[in-house]
Amino acid sequence: MSSGVVQEKVTSALLGALNGAKQKGQLKTEAWPELSLDAPKRPEWGDLASTVAMSLAASEQRAPHDIAQIIIDNLAQREQLFDRVEIARPGFLNLTLKPSIWQEVLREIEMQGSTYGRAELGESRRVLVEYVSANPTGPLHVGHGRGAAVGQAVANMLKAVGYDVVSEYYINDAGRQMKLLGSSVYARYEALSNRPVEFPTEGYHGAYITAVAEHVKQQLEPELAGRTAAEVEERCRTFAYQELLGLIREDLKYFGIEFESWFSEASLVDSGAVQRVLNELKSQQFLFEEEGAWWFRSSAFGDEKDRVVRKQDGEYTYLASDIAYHQDKLRRGYDLLIDVWGADHHGYIPRMQAVVQAYGHPKDRLQVVLVQMVNLLRGGKKVEMSKRAGEFITMREVIDEVGADAAKFFFLMRDSNSHLDFDLELAKQRSSDNPVYYVQYAHARIASLWRVAAARGIACPLPSETDLTVLTDPDELGLIRKLSAYPSVLQGSALAYEPHRMTYYLQQLAGLLHTFYNKHRILPPAADRDLLAVTPEGLVPVEGVPKEVLVPERTAARLALMRGIQQVLKNGLGVLGVSAPDQM
RNA sequence: GCGCCCGUAGCUCAAUGGAUAGAGCAUCUGACUACGGAUCAGAAGGUUACAGGUUCAAGUCCUGUCGGGCGCACCA
Numbered sequence: 001m002s003s004g005v006v007q008e009k010v011t012s013a014l015l016g017a018l019n020g021a022k023q024k025g026q027l028k029t030e031a032w033p034e035l036s037l038d039a040p041k042r043p044e045w046g047d048l049a050s051t052v053a054m055s056l057a058a059s060e061q062r063a064p065h066d067i068a069q070i071i072i073d074n075l076a077q078r079e080q081l082f083d084r085v086e087i088a089r090p091g092f093l094n095l096t097l098k099p100s101i102w103q104e105v106l107r108e109i110e111m112q113g114s115t116y117g118r119a120e121l122g123e124s125r126r127v128l129v130e131y132v133s134a135n136p137t138g139p140l141h142v143g144h145g146r147g148a149a150v151g152q153a154v155a156n157m158l159k160a161v162g163y164d165v166v167s168e169y170y171i172n173d174a175g176r177q178m179k180l181l182g183s184s185v186y187a188r189y190e191a192l193s194n195r196p197v198e199f200p201t202e203g204y205h206g207a208y209i210t211a212v213a214e215h216v217k218q219q220l221e222p223e224l225a226g227r228t229a230a231e232v233e234e235r236c237r238t239f240a241y242q243e244l245l246g247l248i249r250e251d252l253k254y255f256g257i258e259f260e261s262w263f264s265e266a267s268l269v270d271s272g273a274v275q276r277v278l279n280e281l282k283s284q285q286f287l288f289e290e291e292g293a294w295w296f297r298s299s300a301f302g303d304e305k306d307r308v309v310r311k312q313d314g315e316y317t318y319l320a321s322d323i324a325y326h327q328d329k330l331r332r333g334y335d336l337l338i339d340v341w342g343a344d345h346h347g348y349i350p351r352m353q354a355v356v357q358a359y360g361h362p363k364d365r366l367q368v369v370l371v372q373m374v375n376l377l378r379g380g381k382k383v384e385m386s387k388r389a390g391e392f393i394t395m396r397e398v399i400d401e402v403g404a405d406a407a408k409f410f411f412l413m414r415d416s417n418s419h420l421d422f423d424l425e426l427a428k429q430r431s432s433d434n435p436v437y438y439v440q441y442a443h444a445r446i447a448s449l450w451r452v453a454a455a456r457g458i459a460c461p462l463p464s465e466t467d468l469t470v471l472t473d474p475d476e477l478g479l480i481r482k483l484s485a486y487p488s489v490l491q492g493s494a495l496a497y498e499p500h501r502m503t504y505y506l507q508q509l510a511g512l513l514h515t516f517y518n519k520h521r522i523l524p525p526a527a528d529r530d531l532l533a534v535t536p537e538g539l540v541p542v543e544g545v546p547k548e549v550l551v552p553e554r555t556a557a558r559l560a561l562m563r564g565i566q567q568v569l570k571n572g573l574g575v576l577g578v579s580a581p582d583q584m
Numbered sequence: 585g586c587g588c589c590c591g592u593a594g595c596u597c598a599a600u601g602g603a604u605a606g607a608g609c610a611u612c613u614g615a616c617u618a619c620g621g622a623u624c625a626g627a628a629g630g631u632u633a634c635a636g637g638u639u640c641a642a643g644u645c646c647u648g649u650c651g652g653g654c655g656c657a658c659c660a
Contacts, residue, residue: 034600042604049603305656307658345655417589441620444620495600518615519625525619
């Protein structure tokens with residue numbers, strides 16, 4: 001796999017050493033464990049560390065240190081690859097690579113450009129990522145925003161590592177909630193015409209309902225004249241559904257999110273798919289009748305009890321169409337289904353996995369990414385919300401206030417499994433408190449180097465046209481090491497469905513860039529002012545410690561380094577759906 | 585009562601079973617007449633809730649306890 005040119009070289013060197021030792025009879029383990037290379041925490045532990053010797057200790061029945069020594073003795077290209085190879089306490093193999101190996105990373109990034117970090121791990125297996133899927137009964141709120149950001153990032157990450165991904169929004173346009181929506185709008189509509197009717201007990205109270213009712217009045221009043229109450233209510237329902245779904249689409253677009261597919265629940269009911277699926281399950285003995293209701297035997301697949309799919313009154317439950325929906329996904333041939341849900345639905349996982357199993361698939365064909373609640377704060381104080389009472393902060397309001405980039409980055413900064421405190425005041429601050437700007441600023445800073453270089457007529461050759469061997473400073477090599485870790489960070493985040501690892505990585509990379517930028521120069525000074533100091537007598541040459549000597553070769557090499565950093569920042573932000581601006 | 589998630593620095597949170605547990609914020613002290621100060625350097629801050637267990641190695645895995653959140657519908 002393409003985990004980066006450096007990792008590949010070192011891994012194959014280690015593998016060669018292991019196999020060599022085995023041929024000589026020095027090692028006897030049948031299959032080698034996975035050779036992972038960690039970037040050690042401390043610089044004196046080298047550039048990369050392997051734990052393979054310790055992993056082999058049990059099967060070899062030898063001390064890890066001895067095994068490590070055997071590996072070292074069998075390293076064929078030791079002189080070409082490594083400056084230092086050391087064994088540390090329990091049996092770590094600490095490797096320090098030759099700078100020339102690291103320098104290749106910049107050429108690799110240049111060659112691969114926007115595809116740097118991508119991989120073919122997915123082998124084009126087909127994945128359906130379903131997310132948001134909010135009922136079209138009102139505007140999207142903050143919680144949906146987090147689900148949207150996570151879903152998009154997961155889909156993008158999986159695409160980046162070689163899966164064939166389709167993103168889908170499941171529209172709950174059938175059933176009780178839609179009826180309530182219709183009767184709520186109907187009640188408001190009649191009230192607008194001074195014909196008050198009883199407001200449904202569990203109806204939607206938000207101000208947007210009244211707004212929809214007003215639109216009904218403006219656009220449909222002539223058409224509705226003389227109709228029965230039931231007809232008017234039905235028209236209110238379809239009108240409200242269209243309008244609210246339209247709003248949801250606009251909100252998502254505003255957030256920079258586009259779905260490849262929109263799937264209607266009602267279409268499953270209308271096509272008879274729900275009925276068909278239930279019949280299938282019945283013929284398989286996975287469905288039975290009791291107390292006048294139909295039950296899905298989910299307990300046969302590990303759910304704690306069986307679940308009703310058709311109520312005594314003959315209505316289908318939500319589960320019925322969800323079974324049909326997931327069966328439809330499987331039927332469309334996806335190898336993996338990923339559902340992004342609010343964490344309050346976690347109890348639903350076993351029964352959906354039961355569905356998958358009832359259709360003869362392993363239960364892990366369905367993976368559910370749970371997104372925990374968002375705690376909205378303003379200046380440290382909690383913002384209270386209640387959807388029933390119609391008091392909530394919408395996703396659009398959040399984007400209006402802090403911007404789509406900041407909102408996404410904040411939503412993705414934490415493990416989606418943890419509650420998220422989202423402080424609106426903090427997210428819109430254009431200050432060092434704000435991690436989004438920190439990362440974006442790193443990108444913009446590099447972009448400004450190109451502008452300044454162009455203005456001064458300084459050449460910016462590509463890494464492939466540059467002598468990179470001057471990049472030997474620990475800070476330079478440290479940056480390159482970080483860049484070389486990007487592919488494995490992306491791949492790890494993708495396979496774990498954990499976009500927050502990406503935001504952490506990007507913050508770290510940006511931090512290294514800012515540190516470097518403050519400590520070292522990249523472009524030569526505009527004048528020789530750095531050799532002078534201000535005194536009462538005017539400018540005089542500085543005595544003592546000279547500034548870093550910045551020969552043109554070093555400027556070119558550092559610009560090449562900057563180009564690599566900029567590319568990786570751009571790629572990483574892109575996967576998260578966040579922009580990488582050249583100016584801020 | 586049962587199930588799922590969480591418990592790490594004052595706060596918000598990181599850490600594929602790896603070495604001396606790391607960032608940001610807040611606090612304190614510092615840094616541009618040069619490439620963007622939306623930045624940087626330094627200090628201080630910890631019995632990883634608690635008790636056992638598994639192993640070369642545990643914040644991470646297992647068991648139990650305590651605390652918080654969320655579920656346990658013929659709602660969605």
